[in-house]
Amino acid sequence: MDQNHNVYIALGSNKGDRMKHLQDAVDLVFEHVGKINSISRVYNTPALGFGTDALVDDFYNACIFVETRFSAENVMQTLLEIETELGRTRHSSEVYESRTIDLDVVFYDDLVLDSKLITTPHPQMHKRKFVLQPLLDIAPKTVHPKFGKTVAELLELCEDDSAIELVNIWLKSPMKQFDFGGYDYIAIEGNIGAGKTSLAHQISHDFNGKLILERFADNPFLPKFYDEPQRYAFTLEMSFLADRYQQISDDLSQLDLFKDFMVSDYDIFKSLIFSKITLPEDEFRLYRKLFYLMYKDIAKPDLYIYLYQNTERLQENIKKRGRDYEQNIANDYLEKINSGYLEFLKNQTELNVKIIDISNRDFVENRADYIWILRQICNKT
Structure with a gap:
């Protein structure tokens, strides 16, 4: 646990007080994972994968850049614990469900890892504008270790045409306390x-x-x-x-x-x-x-x-x-x-x-x- 690692984490919420859930998650990541160096703007995005007949609220999405001493698997395990603390219940069903909070590791250094607990880089991140757009705010030149393209380039190539709306509210950095x-x-x-x-x-x-x-x-x-x-x-x-x-x-x-x-x-x-x-x-x-x-x-x-x-x-x-x-x-x-x-x-x-x-x-x-x-x-x- 001596070396610092750079971790990019995607956050999303479409249930209850979405902004509060995002802020609570940011605070808990700071408490239990590591120093938060930067926070993206918040974006309102449509809920994808829930089916055309599903009546679900839009998501608020953001990304954060964290320095941590923990391993990739330890980080992922801690994020799952934070989700539970903030009221998310995961089910074995493959059907998408609304959630108070969703936390995913997008990048962990330039590590390519596929384990039972975590896959990094996130296998779907290049297909998701709701990940790439906030990630662009804080890591436009970061290179995907498998594709060899920057986040900015991945966003240009992304075929996801979902509407994304910037929310005029900022998440607060826990460092400022x-x-x-x-x-x-x-x-x-x-x-x-x-x-x-x-x-x-x-x-x-x-x-x-x-x-x-x-x-x-x-x-x-x-x-x-x-x-x-x-x-x-x-x-x-x-x-x-x-x-x-x-x-x-x-x-x-x-x-x-x-x-x-x-x-x-x-x-x-x-x-x-x-x-x-x-x-x-x-x-x-x-x-x-x-x-x-x-x-x-x-x-x-x-x-x-x-x-x-x-x-x-x-x-x-x-x-x-x-x-x-x-x-x-x-x-x-x-x-x-x-x-x-x-x-x-x-x-x-x-x-x-x-x-x-x-x-x-x-x-x-x-x-x-x-x-x-x-x-x-x-x-x-």
Whole structure:
């Protein structure tokens, strides 16, 4: 589930409040499948395949472009579950029936797949103007992997002469519920293994943020510290102090006109928190003097997020990511770090702090947990 995939999904409804059903489906796809990058206009189309004598309402149709980490079959299974949640009941009969919602995968990357659950590209999409017309809005140059023609070309060649009427109502993007306005610089902090880097990556990707990552992997003293903490503590903390100062100075001074804000997986004050745990009192006092001399003019984040994770889950995450030098970190050390952060934040008056308890959340594997965290962040009350 590490790689992002591009999925185009066709939506249709001809039963009940058609617009509401489409919007509910879009919202649930965002909640359970992935980031919605674009949404087509909505089109009113005649119900095809129901027979000339059938009295059925027209369809509202649309298409959406989604980025997901799930496989094609997992996406299709989730879409079927969303249909059920929105009141659709599938029957074994081959007779067409009105439905509150109909969700189909049109394209999944350039994959050609025919399984019991899903066929992609959709085998009938090139024959259906009610799919091709909204798809043209968001993917005119996307090439059909079997036919070698773009969506625009397929629409020109389509023999479906059904009337299609543009509806003057727009579906709303679920992304807009998350307001990062007013935050030029967000810092995400947490204990070792809390997931701060993963969250920073995801937010920067989804909301057009400039990503700032701590370059801890380049520090040659870190493995030595875990082997001999007393011997290498001061050397390690001083090297981090210099590295973080250089990096944060560079990153904060380099404006990116194409990004909306900056998001970092660390904050400079972590130097004080860790050094207070690792250094003897006299060395810490010297270190703290140097820290404030260096950092007195560095910009502070507009929002400081602390991801609280319990020790058991931290150890699970540490083992899962498999860095050799971290495998023998003691529970006591992790608990001291957590206490150090919480003590620091309790006495902090200059930072806008949000502490989010993620002990029972897995926002990497569970998209619903990721959405929950976004809501915690963007709730500005």
